Amino acid sequence: MPENKSVSELTKQEAAQELERLAALLKTANTAYHQDDAPEISDAEYDRQKRRNLEIETLFPALKRKDSPTDQVGAPLGETFSKIRHSVRMLSLGNAFDDQDVVDFDTSIRKFLGLEGDAPLAYTAEPKIDGLSLALRFENGRLVHAVTRGDGQVGENVTKNAMTIPDIPHTISGAPSVLEVRGEVYMATEDFTKLNAQQTASGSKVFANPRNAAAGSLRQLDASVTASRPLRFFAYAWGEISEPISDTQTGVLEKFKEFGFSVNSRTNTCQNVDQILAHYRAISDDRSELGYDIDGVVYKVDRLDYQEKLGFRSTTPRWAIAHKFPAEKAWTRLEAIDIQVGRTGALSPVARLAPITVGGVVVSNATLHNEDYIAGRDSKGNLIRDGRDIRVGDWVEIYRAGDVIPKISDVDVSKREDGAQPFKFPSRCPVCNSIALREDGDSVARCTGGFVCDAQAVERLKHFVGRSAFDIDGLGDKQIEQFFERGWIKKPGDIFRFAAQHAQDLSKLDGYGDKSIDNLFTGIEERRTIPLNRFLFGLGIRHLGETSSALLARFFSSWDRIKEVLGAAQDENSAEYAELLSIDGVGEVMARALIDTFNDSQQRAVIDDLADQLTIEDIAQVDHGDSDVAGKIVVFTGTLEQMTRAEAKAGAEARGAKVSGSVSKKTDYVIAGPGAGSKAKKAEELGVTIVSEAEWLDLIGR
């Protein structure tokens, strides 16, 4: 019975059965919960089954059902918001930082569309509100759910909260049967000031800026709290839409107004780059009087048929760009430069700063990247900061890159104290004193200490217990540091001897009662059985990330097989070495890293010591005998609208098809989306079958 099997043991067919069973089970449970108020299964069981469903979907993305419980609204609200998958991904925008970037943007669009330099090409230009994006889905004119952006693919269901925002209509008339309106939730500066005054008076938390206040207010579990907060909403974009409502961006915004949404009044339709830039300057001049925070101006190609032709890059549309205002900057003193040692031994310098507020947040650290960066050069040897180096004691200018990561943009040499010396980058690891080496072409120096370096050992252990690796409950960064220092956990294998060897020690530690000890040991035991991909990733081998670990696990299926292959692959003329390199996504560098690690006696001992204590679950090899496309060679070209490239590839491969990048006469199908060019043409010439994305999905039974 597949329901008794662990996820990693499922064959593809069983996985499909399980997804079907879980969809039905969770649907019944949902109905029972909402309509009868009498749950058939406990919340915990519900969560468990839902998680199982998600795990199977993660491992077999191609099998995900249209009625997947993962996407369903109205799941029982636990302690957090339920997750909803966006039917059309919410992307971010590319950035322009100066006028030239905007000119380049226009030029590249004209080139893509095949327009002459003087052909008419209109854009919309509107302020970029500094709030948080929200997607509002209307079905038959009724608001059915409101979802935050999340990671772009999956966001949080904040429908109840969104419905308390006055700018958001609950019903609209004259709209298509499905319409997803997207826009920005924000808080006006005046309202923000008032709210903070209230918060201060009542002794509650004061918000750092309007954006944080808006985010905090929208993500309240109690919607009545959200209702008491002065949130507003501007509509500016859309996701899924059942039929077109206009043929221009400007026209759609007009429709939004008719439906009852607020649309930003400083939205202009511009006929050329000069008009765009003039509008940018006008908005920039009025920035402080707008009444809300903005961080730039967004430009979009006005004609929707052009937008469609232009399509998308991996994470951004080609037809839009955000022209950012210069980042807020502030000067402060550099008090020290510390060197941190990472898991791979990389020595990274960190600037310790006199605390300073930049963009509403207090900053006290900033990255300095590497030796060259401090000296005033980038990785290619070009000068940065006009070649000025950074010294301890200097006054430095801080900004937050992408409004998050603090960085140093400039240094004031005139304020430098006499006798300040250039920073001398250490030639030895500050933790273990081993030689630090910078390999040819590498921008970072690495500690060569390997196993003798405690810093590397700790970082490797942190990686090992991390979320994408072993994910051990109760064992986080803090605990690892503490247990390492006490000598209780020095290498991964020690974790699984911990309960047997250090239960007594632990009970003497502050903050560890019977309950927490029990929780920790349970957390460890739960991971004694581990899927192969997580095991591989946990080893922390350089160049082997989460994705590649899953790839290898899928390809080789078992731990025994991997050991066998990596052992034999030492010989570069072996069939095993060739097999390794034949994997799509594995190149020489990764192969070398794997082989070297596995054949180093010291590292191998640590790995074997760990593996001996674990049950490493095989990953079921893909069985796709019954698919119509098994063994076929397919090529994707143009823009895919219903799935990402990666999903398309995974979906095809899961059904036994081989995905190739170029069309030849051996190609069986070319799946062509909008914007398909040379490849579709070549397919035509060679007489290769061309299908649309929809036809392809039909073909593979989705």
Next chain:
DNA sequence: GAGCCTCGAGTTCC
């Protein structure tokens, strides 16, 4: 060999 895309590594703050 250039250019695009994705992945990996390292980083900060709430």
Next chain:
DNA sequence: CTCGAGGCTC
């Protein structure tokens, strides 16, 4: 989030 590197395509 950003940078750099690896891998792949043209």
